Amino acid sequence: MNRRTVLGAAGSLAVGTITVATAVVRSRSDDAFVSAARNGPPADDVVTEQLLPDTVHETPIYTIEAPADGATVMVFGGVHGDEYNGIEVSHEVTEWRPNAGTLVVVPETDRVAVENERREGVDGDLNRHFPIDEEPTTELARGIWDAVERYDPDVVLDLHRSLGIFDLHQRYVGQALFHSADAPAKEIVASLNDVVPWYMPAHRFVAEPSTHPSPLLFKKAAHELGSTAYLFETTSFMLDQEAKNTFTRAATARVLARHGMLEVSMEVER
Amino acid sequence: MTPTIRRILAGPATIVTFILLVVPFGLGWLKTALFTPLALPGYLIYAVGSAIGNAIAPRFELWVYWVPFIAACYAISVAVGASYEWVCEQLSESDQ
Ligand SMILES: [Zn+2]
Numbered sequence: 628m629n630r631r632t633v634l635g636a637a638g639s640l641a642v643g644t645i646t647v648a649t650a651v652v653r654s655r656s657d658d659a660f661v662s663a664a665r666n667g668p669p670a671d672d673v674v675t676e677q678l679l680p681d682t683v684h685e686t687p688i689y690t691i692e693a694p695a696d697g698a699t700v701m702v703f704g705g706v707h708g709d710e711y712n713g714i715e716v717s718h719e720v721t722e723w724r725p726n727a728g729t730l731v732v733v734p735e736t737d738r739v740a741v742e743n744e745r746r747e748g749v750d751g752d753l754n755r756h757f758p759i760d761e762e763p764t765t766e767l768a769r770g771i772w773d774a775v776e777r778y779d780p781d782v783v784l785d786l787h788r789s790l791g792i793f794d795l796h797q798r799y800v801g802q803a804l805f806h807s808a809d810a811p812a813k814e815i816v817a818s819l820n821d822v823v824p825w826y827m828p829a830h831r832f833v834a835e836p837s838t839h840p841s842p843l844l845f846k847k848a849a850h851e852l853g854s855t856a857y858l859f860e861t862t863s864f865m866l867d868q869e870a871k872n873t874f875t876r877a878a879t880a881r882v883l884a885r886h887g888m889l890e891v892s893m894e895v896e897r
Numbered sequence: 898m899t900p901t902i903r904r905i906l907a908g909p910a911t912i913v914t915f916i917l918l919v920v921p922f923g924l925g926w927l928k929t930a931l932f933t934p935l936a937l938p939g940y941l942i943y944a945v946g947s948a949i950g951n952a953i954a955p956r957f958e959l960w961v962y963w964v965p966f967i968a969a970c971y972a973i974s975v976a977v978g979a980s981y982e983w984v985c986e987q988l989s990e991s992d993q
Contacts, residue, residue: 791959795944796951826937829944864947864959865940870929 658822660880663889667724668694678733679770683749686738688774689721690731697728698781698886702879704733706754706785706844708740708747712861712871713786720879725888731778736771754785757847759840768844775848782855782886783848786875789860792829796864802830804878805837805858807849812836812857815881822877830862832878857882904982911978918942918970942969 672692677685704710704717717734735741740748748767750756756768763769775783791799804819806812812834820831837858840846849856861874883889905911922939925932932940946969947962 791951792944792948795948796959797955799951824932826934827932827940829940865926865929865943867927867929 658877658880659891660818660884660889661876663891664720664723664725664880664883667726667889670694670724678774679767682766682770684738684767684770686733686735688731688733690729691721691723691725692729693725693727693888695727697725697888699729699731699778700782700784700883700886700888701731701775701778701780701848702733703736703783703785703844705735705737705741707752707787708737708743708745710746710786710788711868712788712875713859714741715868716872716875716879717786719876723883725883726890728886728888729778730883730888731780733771733774737767754844755842757844758842759847759850763847764842771844772847775844775852779852780848780854782882783845783857784879784882785843785845785856785858786879787858787860788871789862791862791864793833793835795829799862799864800860801862801864802832802874803835803860804832805835805845805860807845807854807856808836808838810855810857811885815878815885818881819874819878822874827865830865832874855886905979906975908978908982910981911974914977915970915974918973919967939966939970942966942973 670691671694672690674690674692676688676690678688679685702717702720704713704715706713708714714734717732720730721732721734723730737748737753740746740753746752750765750767753765753767753771756764757772758764763772789800789803790796791801793799793801793803795801802823804812804816816832816834823830823832837846840850843858845856845858848854859875859878861871861878863871866874880889884891917935918939921933921935922943925936925940943962943966946966947959950957950962950965951959
């Protein structure tokens with residue numbers, strides 16, 4: 628018997644862990660978190676502005692005001708221009724309709740890098756231009772940081788793509804959710820691993836606390852603004868673009884749910 | 898019947914084992930949606946093999962391990978094929 632249950636976001640992850648057991652193949656239609664994010668109530672307001680207008684870096688920033696009060700969450704894609712999962716999924720996220728809070732999305736953070744389909748933009752690797760307790764070191768990084776300070780997000784999520792597998796291949800970070808000390812990342816990763824087929828054990832995601840200061844955007848937000856910050860990595864190793872997008876989408880929806888933005892409804896098998 | 902070198906290197910047991918190790922994993926590599934539980938043996942061999950290769954030569958991209966992967970799968974298949982022929986031989990001897 629199928630029973631439709633509506634759960635508050637707080638309880639949803641624990642239940643989701645049990646009920647949202649889906650394979651990569653089917654997760655596009657079956658993932659309750661993604662479907663909650665797509666099918667939420669109409670937004671109070673959706674605003675598109677340009678970041679760094681009239682410069683080579685000009686890039687849109689989307690703000691979606693949900694009907695109810697809640698957290699401000701900033702999602703970044705395209706900090707590295709050849710990591711298409713983050714770019715494509717954050718473009719999709721601009722169409723999402725959370726139940727509560729403010730969702731701010733920058734799909735093509737390093738616009739030049741995205742257009743050139745290269746990791747680096749005009750000034751090199753953007754994710755090394757955010758030293759802690761100092762001015763960001765480039766024009767683009769300063770423009771992004773101004774926006775981050777203006778929105779003062781409770782949560783920052785930066786979407787990336789890696790190579791190889793964590794702990795299996797030296798130098799590579801594989802499938803991981805790096806996070807600030809206060810983040811409920813273990814819980815998010817446990818739920819995300821329901822989307823990873825059991826017969827791909829090396830592809831299970833790991834939650835990695837990332838507290839050592841280094842000039843990455845998510846770390847600066849955690850250290851200076853007290854944001855709960857995440858850097859998500861899915862791997863190219865053995866995975867095609869569709870699978871990388873599926874994992875990225877699933878991770879993003881789970882972060883939003885865990886921070887109270889989504890009401891996840893799911894079919895509970897009895 | 899005594900197993901010949903040819904039968905061990907290219908007998909039915911050897912060929913079937915090789916196909917089972919390589920084809921399901923190859924399909925999953927081409928398209929992730931085609932990964933199935935059948936691909937698990939190949940998946941594990943590739944993961945472990947690429948980890949060893951990557952530890953020895955970190956500069957190579959991970960797809961280069963398809964060459965040693967194929968070689969390893971064939972070596973495993975020959976071992977399985979030889980065992981199979983040996984078992985068949987024991988059985989036929991005990992029949993006499
Ligand atoms: Zn990256």
